[in-house]
Every structure is written in C-alpha cells, then in structure tokens.
Amino acid sequence: xxxxxxxxxxxxxxxxxxxxxxxxxxxxxxxxxxxxxxxxxxxxxxxxxxxxxxxxxxxxxxxxxxxxxxxxxxxxxxxxxxxxxxxxxxxxxxxxxxxxxxxxxxxxxxxxxxxxxxxxxxxxxxxxxxxxxxxxxxxxxxxxxxxxxxxxxxxxxxxxxxxxxxxxxxxxxxxxxxxxxxxxxxxxxxxxxxxxxxxxxxxxxxxxxxxxxxxxxxxxxxxxxxxxxxxxxxxxxxxxxxxxxxxxxxxxxxxxxxxxxxxxxxxxxxxxxxxxxxxxxxxxxxxxxxxxxxxxxxxxxxxxxxxxxxxxxx
Numbered sequence: 001x002x003x004x005x006x007x008x009x010x011x012x013x014x015x016x017x018x019x020x021x022x023x024x025x026x027x028x029x030x031x032x033x034x035x036x037x038x039x040x041x042x043x044x045x046x047x048x049x050x051x052x053x054x055x056x057x058x059x060x061x062x063x064x065x066x067x068x069x070x071x072x073x074x075x076x077x078x079x080x081x082x083x084x085x086x087x088x089x090x091x092x093x094x095x096x097x098x099x100x101x102x103x104x105x106x107x108x109x110x111x112x113x114x115x116x117x118x119x120x121x122x123x124x125x126x127x128x129x130x131x132x133x134x135x136x137x138x139x140x141x142x143x144x145x146x147x148x149x150x151x152x153x154x155x156x157x158x159x160x161x162x163x164x165x166x167x168x169x170x171x172x173x174x175x176x177x178x179x180x181x182x183x184x185x186x187x188x189x190x191x192x193x194x195x196x197x198x199x200x201x202x203x204x205x206x207x208x209x210x211x212x213x214x215x216x217x218x219x220x221x222x223x224x225x226x227x228x229x230x231x232x233x234x235x236x237x238x239x240x241x242x243x244x245x246x247x248x249x250x251x252x253x254x255x256x257x258x259x260x261x262x263x264x265x266x267x268x269x270x271x272x273x274x275x276x277x278x279x280x281x282x283x284x285x286x287x288x289x290x291x292x293x294x295x296x297x298x299x300x301x302x303x304x305x306x307x308x309x310x311x312x313x314x
C-alpha cells in the first residue's frame with residue numbers, strides 16, 4: 001500500500017496516512033465478513049432503536065431505570081457507528097487507507113463514547129442501588145432533573161479528557177511503518193507504530209484507563225454489594241428472585257463490557273498480540289452492543305410487554 005509521507009529535518013519520514021490492516025489476513029473471507037458485519041450492524045441499529053422507541057411510548061416504562069436504558073441504547077448506536085461503518089467500507093472497497101485526521105477523529109469519538117459508557121453503567125448501578133436499598137426516598141432522589149443531570153454529566157465528562165489524550169497520542173511521530181494491525185485506530189495499535197520512547201504516553205494511558213474503567217467499576221461493585229445484602233434480607237425467595245431479576249441484566253452487561261475492556265487496556269504490553277487485540281475489541285465494540293437489547297428485553301417482563309404491545313398495535 002502506498003502512503004504519503006513528509007520528510008522531517010532529521011531525515012526521518014513521518015507518516016501522514018495510515019493503513020488499517022483489519023481482516024486483510026483473511027482474503028478468502030472478505031465477502032462473508034462483509035455480510036456478517038452488515039447483518040450485525042442492522043441488528044444493533046434495530047434492537048437498540050426498538051428499546052428507545054418503547055421506552056418513549058409506553059407509559060409503564062416512564063421510570064428512571066428505562067430513561068437510563070434508552071440513553072444507553074442510543075449510546076450503543078453511536079459507539080458502534082464509530083467503527084463498524086468503517087469496517088464495512090474497508091471490506092467492500094479493499095482500500096484500507098485512512099488519513100491522520102480521520103484516524104484521530106475516530107480515536108477521539110471511540111474514547112469519548114467509551115468513557116460515557118463506563119460512567120452511564122455506573123449511574124445505572126446507582127439507580128438500582130437507590131431503588132432497592134432506599135425505596136422510600138427513590139422518587140425524591142432520582143427525580144427527572146437529577147436523571148437529566150446525571151446523563152448530561154456522563155456525556156460531557158469524557159470530552160476534555162479524551163481531547164487531551166487524543167492530542168497526546170497524535171503528537172507522537174509515526175515512522176518506518178504506517179500499517180495499523182487493527183480494524184480501527186485504537187491506542188495500543190497506534191503506540192506500536194510510534195518512534196522513540198513512548199513510556200510516558202503508555203503510563204498516561206494506564207492512569208486514564210484506571211480512572212475511566214476501574215473507578216466506575218469499583219462504584220458498580222460497591223452498589224451491587226449493597227444491593228445483594230438488601231436482597232438477602234428479603235423474607236421470601238420469590239421477592240429475592242424478583243428484585244434480582246431487575247439487576248441481573250445490567251450486571252451481565254457490566255461484566256461483558258468491563259471485562260473485555262480491562263483485559264485490552266490494562267494487561268502488560270508484552271502480552272499484546274494483534275490477533276488477541278482484534279478479538280477482544282470485537283467483543284466490546286460489536287458483540288456486546290448487539291446482545292445488549294436481547295439481554296435487557298428477554299430478562300425484563302415490562303420491556304417484553306411493551307415490545308409486544310408495540311409490534312401487535314394496529
């Protein structure tokens with residue numbers, strides 16, 4: 001693949017354009033991969049859109065929990081749309097080149113939306129904590145104004161942090177090779193291409209990852225610790241099962257997303273391999289958003305009832 005380059009004063013060529021290798025090591029499967037990813041993208045769009053529609057239209061779902069769920073579904077659509085359309089274009093055209101600006105833009109939105117997802121999952125856990133552990137004060141604490149403030153905070157908080165991180169990563173010099181062995185512009189893959197000492201940048205990535213992933217995850221664990229204690233104090237097994245069923249869907253999504261993201265960004269650099277990175281990235285960027293609507297709908301009687309009402313309405 002040809003790429004543009006600019007000669008620096010120290011005779012080191014600086015990359016001006018990247019090539020996303022993606023799944024180019026599977027030449028016989030390009031057509032099949034295009035079909036699979038196209039179907040996956042449609043499932044994600046339709047599934048999450050249905051969640052948004054029914055939570056807006058059904059009166060029974062006008063609750064904080066479903067308000068957060070609708071925002072989460074919209075976030076999943078945005079999150080997937082950062083990477084999947086680009087994958088489809090690359091598979092269709094076989095032109096895998098991407099400009100420095102496009103790569104930086106993709107990296108920023110991926111990181112910003114990922115930060116929003118971590119924070120929103122923590123907010124959803126807090127909502128369940130208040131509803132189960134402090135039910136009498138729940139309507140006062142989780143009022144409409146508070147819900148909007150929490151959601152806006154989730155969306156806005158990651159913007160300045162990820163602008164700074166993206167600028168830091170793309171201030172590096174990329175030389176010798178412009179081939180990113182990934183299907184999108186992810187930080188670990190970009191750092192492999194950078195020349196010179198990147199230890200400071202790697203340390204910054206680790207610190208921000210701990211703050212963005214680990215901190216919300218600890219808050220989620222603390223919330224569920226309180227929730228489990230409260231559930232075990234309920235007098236009947238039926239009551240325990242009913243309360244746990246409202247939390248199990250969210251807990252499963254948390255484990256899927258945080259588990260794969262943590263392994264990707266916090267494991268030692270020596271353990272990084274292109275194949276493993278791609279597999280883990282596919283999991284939390286595509287597979288999890290695809291299953292989220294199914295996880296939430298199949299395990300929630302209110303959502304199933306609202307969906308049935310919408311589909312049968314004539």
